[in-house]
Amino acid sequence: MSAFSSSPRSSWSNRWAYIMVTVGSSVGLGNIWRFPYMTGSQGGSAFVLVYLVCVLLVGIPVLMAETLIGRRGRGNPVSSMLNVSEESGRSPWWAALGWTGMIGALLILSYYSVVSGWIVNYVWKFLTGFTVLSVGEAKSGFEDLLADPLSLAFCHSVFVALTIAVVARGVVSGIERANRVLMPALFLILILLAVWGGVTGDIAGAAHFMFDFSPEKLTGDVILSALGHAFFSLSLGMGAIMAYGSYLRRETSIFTTSLWVVAAGVLVGLFAGLAIFALTFGFGIQPTEGAGLILKTLPLTFAHMPGGRIFGLFFFLLVLFAAWTSAISLLEPFVSWLTERMGWRRPLSAWVSGAFSWAVGLLVCLSFNRWENARVFGKNFFEILEFSTSCIAMPLTGLAIAVFVGWRMREAFVREEIALSPKVFALWYGVLRYFVPLAIGIVFVRESGFLGW
Numbered sequence: 001m002s003a004f005s006s007s008p009r010s011s012w013s014n015r016w017a018y019i020m021v022t023v024g025s026s027v028g029l030g031n032i033w034r035f036p037y038m039t040g041s042q043g044g045s046a047f048v049l050v051y052l053v054c055v056l057l058v059g060i061p062v063l064m065a066e067t068l069i070g071r072r073g074r075g076n077p078v079s080s081m082l083n084v085s086e087e088s089g090r091s092p093w094w095a096a097l098g099w100t101g102m103i104g105a106l107l108i109l110s111y112y113s114v115v116s117g118w119i120v121n122y123v124w125k126f127l128t129g130f131t132v133l134s135v136g137e138a139k140s141g142f143e144d145l146l147a148d149p150l151s152l153a154f155c156h157s158v159f160v161a162l163t164i165a166v167v168a169r170g171v172v173s174g175i176e177r178a179n180r181v182l183m184p185a186l187f188l189i190l191i192l193l194a195v196w197g198g199v200t201g202d203i204a205g206a207a208h209f210m211f212d213f214s215p216e217k218l219t220g221d222v223i224l225s226a227l228g229h230a231f232f233s234l235s236l237g238m239g240a241i242m243a244y245g246s247y248l249r250r251e252t253s254i255f256t257t258s259l260w261v262v263a264a265g266v267l268v269g270l271f272a273g274l275a276i277f278a279l280t281f282g283f284g285i286q287p288t289e290g291a292g293l294i295l296k297t298l299p300l301t302f303a304h305m306p307g308g309r310i311f312g313l314f315f316f317l318l319v320l321f322a323a324w325t326s327a328i329s330l331l332e333p334f335v336s337w338l339t340e341r342m343g344w345r346r347p348l349s350a351w352v353s354g355a356f357s358w359a360v361g362l363l364v365c366l367s368f369n370r371w372e373n374a375r376v377f378g379k380n381f382f383e384i385l386e387f388s389t390s391c392i393a394m395p396l397t398g399l400a401i402a403v404f405v406g407w408r409m410r411e412a413f414v415r416e417e418i419a420l421s422p423k424v425f426a427l428w429y430g431v432l433r434y435f436v437p438l439a440i441g442i443v444f445v446r447e448s449g450f451l452g453w
């Protein structure tokens with residue numbers, strides 16, 4: 001039994017609630033927006049296959065390690081790291097991992113909510129009868145939004161306010177209640193959309209594109225970007241899982257819940273991919289549209305479907321729900337630190353942390369228009385933020401978590417907390433100690449090498 005488990009702390013009502021909130025964190029723009037466009041531009045099935053392997057070999061072990069630290073430390077990411085490293089007689093400097101995670105999460109939130117603001121804008125467009133009839137119209141619909149800092153800032157603000165509203169209500173009453181409703185709704189809407197794609201679109205083409213493995217497409221680039229995406233899409237290395245794990249009851253199995261979370265996340269991604277590609281191919285649109293795949297192409301697709309306005313609305317609502325539940329988990333780590341460490345009330349903590357991400361997000365809004373030419377190393381502010389968080393902070397923190405749990409925590413504590421049978425333990429521990437640091441290390445070197453380091 002860990003020394004910190006006696007402290008009073010609210011817990012998720014049950015295992016199901018924990019699985020729902022963690023699925024809520026991991027399933028977001030990463031699965032529904034990034035996964036299809038990466039699959040589209042990275043050769044389809046090869047990317048999907050490597051992504052699945054990486055989720056299994058990197059995602060599950062690190063997810064378990066992060067949850068383990070959170071539950072054993074029973075606090076915000078910083079105090080969890082402090083508690084757990086002190087218990088194993090290690091340096092308090094390991095708490096730095098909590099800090100990089102918490103700050104990185106707030107910075108991710110600042111641009112994540114601007115991108116989510118685009119979705120807010122499209123929900124509004126579809127509610128008010130938006131329709132596009134040509135590729136040109138669809139593209140200019142999105143480009144006009146990017147060129148308008150006021151609309152961007154307004155939609156971004158709406159999204160940040162939605163996120164703060166849930167986190168301010170607290171971990172059990174706010175986050176849990178929202179996720180309990182939103183996550184099953186998300187699954188339902190996705191299944192409907194995939195069925196619709198099957199009936200009207202080219203589902204066979206989509207399945208062929210995603211699952212017919214062609215070895216010649218398996219390049220080093222594909223392997224490494226699939227590994228990186230596995231990392232981002234499971235919310236690893238940002239303190240989010242640590243913060244959620246700290247509310248996990250002791251009797252719940254970390255292993256089983258992690259498997260559920262990963263399976264649900266992967267299924268959502270695959271459903272979203274199938275639905276989007278079936279619709280995309282059905283209407284003769286290229287899968288290689290890049291980051292604009294959803295926002296530039298799908299409105300056109302929906303415009304040509306009978307009842308497409310309703311489906312368009314459903315689709316963008318689904319993306320918005322998913323982004324919202326991820327954003328909540330990006331705000332929670334710092335809010336839990338302010339509440340526990342500084343003694344602030346939760347609503348105040350949520351508004352102050354949210355205001356920070358909101359203010360940085362305003363600069364992100366300007367980087368698409370007024371400040372488009374203000375660049376460092378050829379990158380605008382949005383791209384710099386994205387790079388420094390997802391390419392530097394996430395892989396480094398995740399790598400360090402694997403090293404900490406695999407090499408620095410006392411094995412007896414790890415064994416006790418993770419509570420696995422000896423064989424499964426040996427497998428997980430071995431993968432965490434050797435394979436994970438190596439794999440994440442390669443992603444990090446590759447992504448920094450990308451910029452010519």
Ligand code: PHE
Pocket residue numbers: 025026027028029030031105108232233234235236238240326327329330
């Ligand atoms: N996993 C989320 C997504 O796919 C993003 C995220 C990253 C959330 C890190 C929390 C922490 O959209």
